[in-house]
Amino acid sequence: MTHACDDCLRRTALVELLAGRLEIARRGGRPVRDVLALGDDALLAAVAGRETGAVLQRLRDRPPAALRTAADGVGLTVLCRHDTAYPARLRDDRAAPRTLFVAGRPERFAELAGTAGGPRPPVAAIVGTRRASPDGLEVARLLGRGLAAAGVTVVSGLALGIDGAAHDGALEAGGATIAVLAGGAEIPYPQRRRRTHEAIVTRGAVVSEMPAGFRAFPWSFLARNRIIAGLGAATIVVEAAERSGSLVTAELALELGRDVGAVPGAVGSWRSRGTNALLRDGATLIRDARDALDLVLGFDAAAHTAAAARAAGPVPPPPDLEPDLAALLTAVESGAESLDVLANGTRSAAAVQAGLMELELLGLVRRSPGGRVARVTGAL
C-alpha cells in the first residue's frame, strides 16, 4: 500500500488554494513551471502577497486527512515524492509535483511508470493539437498502436484531437496507456472522452497532481504538460501549431534531457509549423511506429520490432480473395488513395464502390473524409 506524507499533501492543498492566484500570475506572464518549483514560502510570497495570512488560515481548514478522505471517496490512490511508488523519471524534474493522485490500480501505475530504484520501463509521450487533421489523427493512432503493441506505455493528456487518438491507438492494440489530467483524476475531462477515460482507468492509469474534485484552471494544463514530459522517456509531437502547449511539452522534455521526436507535415499547413520547427531544431523525424520505437528503445530493438511490425503492417488479405478485389486492393496499396483515381481506370464507378465496400467489410481498407481510402494496418 502506498502513502503520501502530510507534508506533501499540505503542499498540494496550498497549490489548490492558490489556484485562482496562480491563474492571475500566469496571465501576468509568469512561467507556471517556475512558479510551481518555488518552495512554500516563496510561492506564497510570489502569488499571495499580502493575503498570505488569510491563505494560511484557510490551509488549516484543509488538513491532509481531508485530502486523503476525498481521494478515498472517489477511489483515488495518493502518492508523494517520498514514496517508492513515485515514478522514477519524474524525480528528474525539480518542479515535479509533490503528490500524484492515481485513478486505477496503483501497482499497475508503478509497473508502467517505473519506481524509485527499479528499472525504467519504456514510456513514450505523444502530444499534439486538439484541432487535429484527419491525417494527424490517423498518425497519432498508428503511433499509439505500434508503440503499445511493442510494450511501450503511451502517455498523453486525454484531450480531443491527437492526445485522444494516441490513447485510442494504444487501447486498440491492447497495450498500456497513462492519461495525465489537469483537474481531478476521477473527472473525465473532456466529457466526450469519458469512455476512453473509463478504459484507461481499467487498463492503465489516469493521474493528476491535483486532489479529487479539482476543476482545472488554464494554468493547470501547462502544469500538466510537465508531468507528461517527465513521465516519458521520449516525447513525440504529431501536429502542433507555433507557440502551442505541445511545443511547451517538447521543450520541457528537452530540459529534462529526454528525446524529442516530431512527425513532419506540409510546409504550408499551420498544424505543421510547430512540428516542422522542432525538426529543424534537431528533433528526430518520426514517420511511423518503427521510427518511434527506435527513438524510445534505441536502434535495433529486434525484440520489439517484430511486435511493432505486426501492429504497423497491413492486415493480410484472406487467401481466397477474388481476383478483382485483390487487384483493387493492390491499387489501394500502391497509392491510388482517392476513390476518383480508383474509378478512373477501366473499372466502372459501380464496381469501385461495390468492391471497396466489400474490402471495407472485410476490414482491409478504410475510408476517411476527402473521399480517400486507406489500407487498414495493425492486427487488433
Add this chain to the structure above:
Amino acid sequence: MLASVTTFTLQGVQGRRVTVEVDVRQGLPGFTIVGLGDRSVREARERVRAAIANAGFKIPASRITVNLAPAHLRKEGPGFDLAIACGLLAAMGELPRERLASMAVFGELALGGELRGCRGTLAVAEGAVAAGFGGLVLPLDVAAEAALVEGLGVHGAGDLDQVIAILRGQDDGAVPPPRRPPRASPAGPDLADVRGHRLPLRALTIAAAGGHNLLLAGPPGTGKTMLAQRLPSILPPLTRAEAIEVTRIHSVAGRRHDELVAARPYRAPHHSISASGLVGGGPSPLPGEATLAHHGVLFLDELAEFARPALEALRQPLEDGRVTIVRGQHAAVFPTDFMLVASTNPCPCGHLGTPRCRCGPAEISRYRRRLSGPLLDRMDLGLEVLRPSPEELAAAPLTSSAAEREQVLDARARQQERSDRTGTSHNARLDAATVRREVRLDERGEAILHRAYGRGALSPRGHDRVLRVARTIADLDAAEHVRAPHLLEALALRHQLGGGTAAAGGLAA
C-alpha cells in the same frame, strides 16, 4: 327575386364549390354580402356595383343580399366578383337562370366591367369538371389555362358585356383546348457540361432511377450545385396527370401557364427561408417550396445553414408526400412528393481532409450535429464530391443527359411493371413491408448485410433504405433479383452518410 350562381374557391390546391345566392327585394336600399368573406370579398360590392353600372344596367334601389354558401367555409380573394355580378343580373331578370344552372363563372371585375384573371384557374376548372358543370366562364387571359382540363367547355370573356352575351347565348366565346404541347425534351443544363465526377454521376443516376434522396458533401466550388441542377434533365418526363398537377400548383401559387408544364420542377430556395416558406403557410395558406417542387427536385444548398425549424418542418412532407396546414377552421393539404437533394460542406470551413482545413474535431462534430436528426435519416444516398483533377477538367465529358436518362427510363419501366404489386412507381416510395417482400437477398447478400450491420456500417433504420437503393441499382442493371454487387454499392453509398472512421466522424450515425 332570387338567383343563384356557382363559382369556386381554392382550398389548398383543390377547387371547392361555392354557391352565390342573390336576393333582391323591396326594402331599405342596401347591398350586403354574408358568408364568411374576407376583406376582398366584402370589397366586391363596390367593384360589382360600378361594373354593372358601367355595363349600362341600372341597379334597383332595393335591398340586395348576397350569400356565399356553404356559409361555414372561409372565403377569400376577388374571384367571387363575377359570380356576384351574374347573380345580381339574374336576380334583376337580365340573365336566363336556367343557363346559369349549367355554367360556372369565375373572375375578378374591374370598375369598368373588364375581367381580370385570378390565381388558381386550373384548380377551379378541375373543380368545375368534378362538380359536373359543362361550361365555365372566365376572364380571357386565363381561359387558355382552364382549357387544359379535358371535358369542360371554356368560355373566355374580356368584359362583363361579353359574359352577358355568352350567358344569353348570343355569343359563344368558346376557347378551344390547346394543341397538345409538343413533348419537347426538357430544356435546362445538360450533364455533358460536367467534367470528371465519375462517382457523383453514377450516384445521380441511381437517385434519379429510384427517386431517392441524395446528399452531396464536399468542399465549396467542386460542382455540387452544378450536379444537382442537372438532375431534372435525367428524370423521366412528366406524365399528363403529373403535368396537370404541377401546372395546378403553379397556378395556385400565382404563376400562369397557357400550356402544361413540361419540365420537372427544380426548386433551390436560399437557406434563409422560413419554415412556412418551405412547406407552405400564411394566413390563407399558400404552397411552399416543397409543394412547388412536387414531382420534381428540391435542392437545399448548404443544408447546415438552414434554420432548424425549417428543416424540422420538412419531416412530415418527406415522410407522407404531402403536408397539411391547419388555419383556424380549415386545413389545406398540399402535395409534396419531391426528390430531396442537399449539399453540405464536410466541415465549417469546407476544406476537411486538406491542409487548408482549420477545424478541430469538436467544431466538426458540432457542425455535423446541426445536420443530423430530421433530414439525414431520410437521405438514401450520400457521397463526397471532390475537386476534379486537372486532367479530368481537360478531358471530354464522361456522359450526357440523354445517355443517363435512357438508363433511368429503363429502370423506371421495370419499377412500373412491378407497380401493381408494390403500389408505387418508384423504389424510394416502397413501404417497409413491401421492401422486405420484394427485395429478396441471396445467401451472400444476407451475409454482407449481416456483416455490415455487425461492423456498425449500417444502422437499423438504414437497413430498409439500403434495400430500396439496392433494388434500384439492380433495376439499372436489368437484374431480376438483387445480387451482392448491387447491395455492396448501395451500402457504399449509404455508408458515406455514416461512414468514415470514428474519429473523423460520419455524417449520420
